[in-house]
Amino acid sequence: MAELIVKDVALRLGDNEILKGVSLAVPAGEVVALLGPSGSGKTTLLRAVAGLETPHRGSIAIGDRVFFDAARNIDLPAEERGLGLVFQSYALWPHRTVFDNVAYGLKLRGVSTEEIKRRVEKTLSQIGLGHLAARYPHQLSGGQQQRVAIARALVYEPPVILLDEPLSNLDAKLREEARAWLRTLIVTLGLSAIHVTHDQVEAMAIADRIVLLDAGLIAQEGPPTALYNEPSKLFSAEFMGSNNRLEGKLVENSGGKATIEVMGERLIGLSRTKAAAGEKATSVIRIERVHCASSPGPNRVKMELKAPMYLGERWELVFARDNVTVRAYATAPLEPGDHFVEFPTEALWVF
Amino acid sequence: MHGWRWFAFGAIVFWLFITVVVPLFGITLRSFVVTWGEGVKLFDVLTLDHYRELTEYPNVIRGILNTLGIGVIGGAIAVACYTAIALAVHRWNSGWTRLVDYLVMVPRAMPGLVAGLALLWVFLFVPFLSPLKSTMVSIWLAYTIVWLAYGMRLVSGTLLQVGPELEEAARTAGANDLRVKRDVTVPLIKYGMLASWLLVFLIFVREYSTGIYLLGPGTEVIGSLLVSLWGTGAVDLVSALSVVNVVMIGVGLAVAVRLGVRLHG
Numbered sequence: 001m002a003e004l005i006v007k008d009v010a011l012r013l014g015d016n017e018i019l020k021g022v023s024l025a026v027p028a029g030e031v032v033a034l035l036g037p038s039g040s041g042k043t044t045l046l047r048a049v050a051g052l053e054t055p056h057r058g059s060i061a062i063g064d065r066v067f068f069d070a071a072r073n074i075d076l077p078a079e080e081r082g083l084g085l086v087f088q089s090y091a092l093w094p095h096r097t098v099f100d101n102v103a104y105g106l107k108l109r110g111v112s113t114e115e116i117k118r119r120v121e122k123t124l125s126q127i128g129l130g131h132l133a134a135r136y137p138h139q140l141s142g143g144q145q146q147r148v149a150i151a152r153a154l155v156y157e158p159p160v161i162l163l164d165e166p167l168s169n170l171d172a173k174l175r176e177e178a179r180a181w182l183r184t185l186i187v188t189l190g191l192s193a194i195h196v197t198h199d200q201v202e203a204m205a206i207a208d209r210i211v212l213l214d215a216g217l218i219a220q221e222g223p224p225t226a227l228y229n230e231p232s233k234l235f236s237a238e239f240m241g242s243n244n245r246l247e248g249k250l251v252e253n254s255g256g257k258a259t260i261e262v263m264g265e266r267l268i269g270l271s272r273t274k275a276a277a278g279e280k281a282t283s284v285i286r287i288e289r290v291h292c293a294s295s296p297g298p299n300r301v302k303m304e305l306k307a308p309m310y311l312g313e314r315w316e317l318v319f320a321r322d323n324v325t326v327r328a329y330a331t332a333p334l335e336p337g338d339h340f341v342e343f344p345t346e347a348l349w350v351f
Numbered sequence: 352m353h354g355w356r357w358f359a360f361g362a363i364v365f366w367l368f369i370t371v372v373v374p375l376f377g378i379t380l381r382s383f384v385v386t387w388g389e390g391v392k393l394f395d396v397l398t399l400d401h402y403r404e405l406t407e408y409p410n411v412i413r414g415i416l417n418t419l420g421i422g423v424i425g426g427a428i429a430v431a432c433y434t435a436i437a438l439a440v441h442r443w444n445s446g447w448t449r450l451v452d453y454l455v456m457v458p459r460a461m462p463g464l465v466a467g468l469a470l471l472w473v474f475l476f477v478p479f480l481s482p483l484k485s486t487m488v489s490i491w492l493a494y495t496i497v498w499l500a501y502g503m504r505l506v507s508g509t510l511l512q513v514g515p516e517l518e519e520a521a522r523t524a525g526a527n528d529l530r531v532k533r534d535v536t537v538p539l540i541k542y543g544m545l546a547s548w549l550l551v552f553l554i555f556v557r558e559y560s561t562g563i564y565l566l567g568p569g570t571e572v573i574g575s576l577l578v579s580l581w582g583t584g585a586v587d588l589v590s591a592l593s594v595v596n597v598v599m600i601g602v603g604l605a606v607a608v609r610l611g612v613r614l615h616g
Contacts, residue, residue, distance in 0.1 A: 050519075050523050051522075051523070052519050052522070052523070077522070077527070078519070078522040078523050079522050079523070079524075079525050079526055079527050080525075081523070082525065083523060084523070085519075085520065085523040087516045087519070087520060089514070089516055091514065091516035091517050091519070091520040092520075093517060093520070093521075093535060093539075094517075094539070095538045095539060104521070104524055104526075104534070105524040105525055108524060108525040108526050108530065109525060152520075152524065153523075153524075156524075156525070162523075
């Protein structure tokens with residue numbers, strides 16, 4: 001199997017420029033998550049790859065099979081691309097049984113009846129629904145419908161499977177189970193996939209690589225650990241994880257370190273900006289990297305504990321000072337009153 | 352407190368009584384009596400002769416059968432045609448779609464009588480069509496064209512209820528446009544088409560103006576026969592034939608209500 005390559009794709013819907021030139025590659029056997037807020041163009045990009053939307057610029061190809069090329073006026077219709085697409089709404093055909101839903105792609109390919117039966121049964125048992133083949137979609141639970149939708153897209157062994165927020169219609173508990181199930185399935189079958197989601201945790205769990213989209217452009221891409229630990233932009237820093245945002249004035253910016261003045265105190269963080277001293281800057285730190293200390297020290301700020309919240313496996317503490325709020329995690333609650341909150345330099349990014 | 356509701360309810364019942372019950376009762380009564388008027392004792396003039404008389408006119412018998420045929424068979428073929436047109440422009444995003452939308456409205460602007468006359472000339476002067484002039488094909492074509500806008504509205508209303516993703520799912524699975532329509536769209540609008548068939552049946556059975564100019568041996572329908580019989584003063588026949596027509600419509604309505612068809616879909 002070859003690599004799916006999307007080059008400089010731009011797409012308009014009506015007067016809206018949804019994609020402004022996006023390039024990405026999905027090597028065989030890799031799962032790429034398209035992550036972004038709503039309106040960032042992630043679903044549109046997926047639909048363009050599937051052949052359901054037509055870009056006005058760029059190209060899409062798998063190996064030497066060109067799906068779309070604006071310059072050469074090539075636009076292969078969706079039915080000739082041979083990709084598997086799983087819709088957010090599952091889009092199962094209500095008038096067909098589970099078996100017939102899954103079998104349709106094979107029937108269209110002229111596979112013999114016995115072969116269809118064998119392969120549909122194999123796929124259904126892979127997803128754990130072998131016993132439900134005779135049911136109609138409305139007789140299944142949401143989680144089962146979602147699996148049927150995946151089976152329907154997998155059964156004809158497409159080179160790449162496209163997943164459009166496949167987990168977002170499940171309730172929270174079920175979603176976590178389905179996430180683990182889907183990741184296991186993808187790894188076991190060695191699938192190549194594009195997985196669209198707005199949930200950063202889901203993206204990190206499912207994907208080998210994340211492409212973070214912001215308003216039709218790629219904000220950052222890389223493996224989940226890189227996106228989470230080394231954000232290159234304020235947008236990616238804030239989109240991933242749960243964060244504290246501290247705005248202030250840049251005091252010094254050199255040698256990869258930046259000093260920012262927040263709440264009248266100076267904090268040293270990792271520099272992610274080219275701004276000069278005196279300019280405004282924003283620093284971001286993940287909630288779990290904030291520490292609570294009992295004595296003053298470098299990068300520590302005296303703040304008042306406002307509200308400890310019990311979350312089960314840990315406590316969340318909310319500190320405040322001069323209209324600035326900082327959240328932190330702790331294993332035990334602290335006494336109300338003043339505390340020293342530490343923002344470790346290696347975890348504080350200054351943009 | 353709810354007094355005004357009872358008042359409104361009473362007003363509606365009164366209105367229905369005046370506009371529906373009284374005329375229908377009058378026509379039915381007239382079809383069972385020899386004559387009526389002041390001083391006539393209705394029990395003395397009761398008769399079934401008018402219905403017996405209906406069966407003595409071959410053109411009337413043909414008219415009744417033709418009307419049933421145009422409603423049931425003609426209605427089905429018309430719905431098939433409306434569906435074909437609606438499917439052709441379905442999810443086709445272009446200026447042509449809007450043009451078709453306007454084009455199907457055009458026959459609506461023409462009174463049925465005028466459309467009938469126009470088609471009469473078409474069947475008279477277009478050489479290969481003229482043999483069809485005195486067959487029900489001409490009536491069917493006229494009805495289908497006159498009610499095109501209405502029929503299209505019915506079918507495209509059902510088509511709109513098919514989620515676009517159901518069709519897109521079939522396309523990505525490898526089905527071309529025609530297969531998608533055959534395997535997904537049409538099966539999903541089956542009940543909508545059935546409902547449209549019933550509604551078109553009700554219209555075709557009631558229609559009278561379009562068929563008047565096309566009326567001739569072989570193309571009689573109840574509607575146009577009523578008009579021409581009235582012209583000859585055959586009040587007895589007209590009332591009996593009217594009752595037959597009302598019964599046909601009533602049966603159609605009953606089936607529609609039974610199947611839960613929304614009559615103003």
